[in-house]
Amino acid sequence: MADDFRQLETLFKIEKDKEQGYATDLNSAQSFYQLNIQKLKEVEGYKLDYLRQLQQRGNAGLQGGNYMHFQRFIVQLDEGIVAQCHAVDVAKQVVQQRRAIWLEQRSKTQAVETVLANKRAKKQLVMDKLEQADNDEFALQKFVRQQHV
Numbered sequence: 212m213a214d215d216f217r218q219l220e221t222l223f224k225i226e227k228d229k230e231q232g233y234a235t236d237l238n239s240a241q242s243f244y245q246l247n248i249q250k251l252k253e254v255e256g257y258k259l260d261y262l263r264q265l266q267q268r269g270n271a272g273l274q275g276g277n278y279m280h281f282q283r284f285i286v287q288l289d290e291g292i293v294a295q296c297h298a299v300d301v302a303k304q305v306v307q308q309r310r311a312i313w314l315e316q317r318s319k320t321q322a323v324e325t326v327l328a329n330k331r332a333k334k335q336l337v338m339d340k341l342e343q344a345d346n347d348e349f350a351l352q353k354f355v356r357q358q359h360v
Contacts, residue, residue: 216334219327226320233313240309244302251295258288 265281 216330219323219330223320223323223327226316226323230313230316230320233309233316237306237309237313240302240306244299244306247295247299247302251292251299254288254291254295258285258292261285261288 261281261284265278265285268277268281
């Protein structure tokens, strides 16, 4: 019984360590996802600023060559936004996958924890019964001694 108990405790530690590792992986994925969202917002903001500059310069009289330069750069920003949107989508998928892995591992850890708690409760019940039996035996012996005095 003691070996079963130690094996369960070892299994629980292994499962708990796995869970913590998966939680770390999930946190890393979430950070990377947030970083990609921030990059996307920065590129979109940069494009918006660039469009405002184009409008201001256009109102002030922009030469054709400069207008073409602005247009090419805006196309590059659009391509960057599309690429960054893809990076955000991939990062989101990774977060979802890692969350699923972590949740599955959390479930395993909780199952082992429940079995271990039940074993502990049963062991405590046995210990309590043994202690009660010892107390009963002691009380009986004391009673018998008092009867012979």
